[in-house]
Amino acid sequence: MGRYDKSKELYDRACRVLAGGVSSEFRKYGPPHPLFYQRAAGSRIVDVDGNESLDFTLSQGPLILGHSHPRVLAEVAQASQEGQLFAGQHLRELGLAEKLQRLIPCAELLRFSLSGSEADHAALRVARAVTGRPKFLRFEGHYHGWLDNVSLAISAPNPAALGSYEHPTPVRWTAGLPDHIEDQSLVLPWNNLELVEQTLASRHTEIAAIITEPVMCNNGCLEPVPGFLAGLRAACDRYGIALIFDEVITGFRLGLGGAQQYYGVIPDLAVFGKAMASGYPISVLAGKRQYMDKIADGTVIHAGTMNSGNPCIAAAQATLAVLETEAVHPRLFIYGQKLMQGLRQVSIEAGQPLLIQGPGPMFHAGFTPLEQVRDFRDTLSYDKPRYAKFVAGMQERGIRLIGRGLWYISAAHTTADIDQAIATAAEVLRTLN
Ligand SMILES: Cc1ncc(COP(=O)(O)O)c(C=O)c1O
Structure with a gap:
C-alpha cells in the first residue's frame, strides 16, 4: 500500500x-x-x-x-438556519459593513463580492470611471486575480521574455486573452519609486490607477522599502491617480486594519478577501467616498447574485470577532x-x-x-x-x-x-x- x-x-x-x-x-x-x-x-x-x-x-x-473554528461553525450554522441568500438587505450584512468601516482606514463605503479577483476587477473599473483615463500601472510579480485585465506579468516561461528591468514586457499568463490587452496596463518593477516617478511624469494623463500588493506576497513575500508606499501615495495625489491596495493576502493578516494601517499609508481603494471569513467566499471592495460614490449612484455597475449570502457574512463576523477579542x-x-x-x-x-x-x-x-x-x-x-x-x-x-x-x-x-x-x-x- x-x-x-x-x-x-x-x-x-x-x-x-x-x-x-x-x-x-x-x-x-x-x-x-x-x-x-x-x-x-x-x-x-x-x-x-x-x-x-x-x-x-x-x-x-x-x-x-x-x-x-468552533465559533465560525456555530455562527454559520445559525445564519444558515435563518436563510441562505435573501438577495435583499439584511442586518448581518449591515453589521459587518459597519464593522469594516470602523476597522479599515480607507473604508468610507464598501461593497461585498465573492472573490478577490472580482473585487480587484471592480476597483479598476471604478478607478477608470472616476479618472476618465484608460490604463493602470501595476508591478512585476504581483498577482491580482485571474481575470482578463490583470492576467499579465506575474511570471514568464523564460527570463528573456521579461524584457529589460526598466521597461518590463507584459507577459501573457494565459491563452484566450482579448487582443491588445497589453495596452491597458503599464508594468514596472516594484519598490523602485524613481522609475514610477519617471513614468508618471510623462504618462500620468493615461493612468487611472496604480494597483499594488502592499507586500509582494505572491513572489518572495517582499516588504515595501521604506518610503515606497508613501511615495506612491504622494505621486497619486499629485497626478489625480487612484491608489489601489490589493490586500487580499495582507488584509486581516498584518492586523485588523490591513497593510494600510500597518504601514500607515491610506489608499483610495482597497480589496480584501481570503482571511476575512475563514474559508467562506466573500471579498470586499472598500474605498473613499469620492470613488465609491460611482457605484452608489450606478455610474459603475457592480453586481452579483450570490453576494453577501448569510453564511458568508456570518463567517466573516465570527472571524473578525475572534481576531478582535483574542x-x-x-x-x-x-x-x-x-x-x-x-x-x-x-x-x-x-x-x-x-x-x-x-x-x-x-x-x-x-x-x-x-x-x-x-x-x-x-x-x-x-x-x-x-x-x-x-x-x-x-x-x-x-x-x-x-x-x-x-x-x-x-x-x-x-x-x-x-x-x-x-x-x-x-x-x-x-x-x-
Ligand atoms: C494579492 C491577491 N489578489 C487577488 C487574488 C485573487 O483572489 P481570489 O483567488 O479570491 O479570486 C489573490 C489570490 O491569491 C491574491 O493573492
Missing part, C-alpha cells in the same frame, strides 16, 4: 470529470499529485488515506483561525518569526541556502544563493526543483506546504507545531545534501 493510494485513485477518477482533475489552477501541483482531503480541524488536515498533516498552506491563506495578531507575528528564525538556523546547520523573508504572519522560503531577494527579477534565482523536493519531503513527514514557497501562520498553530515544523525541516534539509 502506498501512502496516497486512495487519493491517486480518486484523482484519476477526477481527471475524467474535472478539467485537470481540479477546480483551480493552483491545486494541480501538490506533491506527489493533488490529494483528496476528508476533514480538517485547527492546524491539522487529514487526507482520504488517513494521513494527518500540519497545515501551513491554510488553504492558500483564508484559514487565519485554523480549520473548523488578540490573535501579536501571536501570528511571534510564532511566524520564531518559525522563520528556526528555519534559518536549521538551513545553516544543513548547509542549505534557504532564504526566509517576510513579516511573519506570512513569509516565503526559497533556495537561492542571494543573501536578499529584492525584487521579482531576484526571485528568478530560486531553485524551484530543490524547493519542490523540500515540499515533497515535508509532505512525506506530515507537513503541508504551498509549492511556491509561501507559508501562512494561523491562530490555531501552537509552539509545539512550530517546533515540529522546524525539526522536520532540519531532517528534510539534510536529505537534500
Whole structure:
C-alpha cells in the first residue's frame, strides 16, 4: 500500500470529470499529485488515506483561525438556519459593513463580492470611471486575480521574455486573452519609486490607477522599502491617480486594519478577501467616498447574485470577532518569526541556502544563493526543483506546504507545531545534501 493510494485513485477518477482533475489552477501541483482531503480541524488536515498533516498552506491563506473554528461553525450554522441568500438587505450584512468601516482606514463605503479577483476587477473599473483615463500601472510579480485585465506579468516561461528591468514586457499568463490587452496596463518593477516617478511624469494623463500588493506576497513575500508606499501615495495625489491596495493576502493578516494601517499609508481603494471569513467566499471592495460614490449612484455597475449570502457574512463576523477579542495578531507575528528564525538556523546547520523573508504572519522560503531577494527579477534565482523536493519531503513527514514557497501562520498553530515544523525541516534539509 502506498501512502496516497486512495487519493491517486480518486484523482484519476477526477481527471475524467474535472478539467485537470481540479477546480483551480493552483491545486494541480501538490506533491506527489493533488490529494483528496476528508476533514480538517485547527492546524491539522487529514487526507482520504488517513494521513494527518500540519497545515501551513491554510488553504492558500483564508484559514487565519485554523480549520473548523468552533465559533465560525456555530455562527454559520445559525445564519444558515435563518436563510441562505435573501438577495435583499439584511442586518448581518449591515453589521459587518459597519464593522469594516470602523476597522479599515480607507473604508468610507464598501461593497461585498465573492472573490478577490472580482473585487480587484471592480476597483479598476471604478478607478477608470472616476479618472476618465484608460490604463493602470501595476508591478512585476504581483498577482491580482485571474481575470482578463490583470492576467499579465506575474511570471514568464523564460527570463528573456521579461524584457529589460526598466521597461518590463507584459507577459501573457494565459491563452484566450482579448487582443491588445497589453495596452491597458503599464508594468514596472516594484519598490523602485524613481522609475514610477519617471513614468508618471510623462504618462500620468493615461493612468487611472496604480494597483499594488502592499507586500509582494505572491513572489518572495517582499516588504515595501521604506518610503515606497508613501511615495506612491504622494505621486497619486499629485497626478489625480487612484491608489489601489490589493490586500487580499495582507488584509486581516498584518492586523485588523490591513497593510494600510500597518504601514500607515491610506489608499483610495482597497480589496480584501481570503482571511476575512475563514474559508467562506466573500471579498470586499472598500474605498473613499469620492470613488465609491460611482457605484452608489450606478455610474459603475457592480453586481452579483450570490453576494453577501448569510453564511458568508456570518463567517466573516465570527472571524473578525475572534481576531478582535483574542488578540490573535501579536501571536501570528511571534510564532511566524520564531518559525522563520528556526528555519534559518536549521538551513545553516544543513548547509542549505534557504532564504526566509517576510513579516511573519506570512513569509516565503526559497533556495537561492542571494543573501536578499529584492525584487521579482531576484526571485528568478530560486531553485524551484530543490524547493519542490523540500515540499515533497515535508509532505512525506506530515507537513503541508504551498509549492511556491509561501507559508501562512494561523491562530490555531501552537509552539509545539512550530517546533515540529522546524525539526522536520532540519531532517528534510539534510536529505537534500
Ligand atoms: C494579492 C491577491 N489578489 C487577488 C487574488 C485573487 O483572489 P481570489 O483567488 O479570491 O479570486 C489573490 C489570490 O491569491 C491574491 O493573492
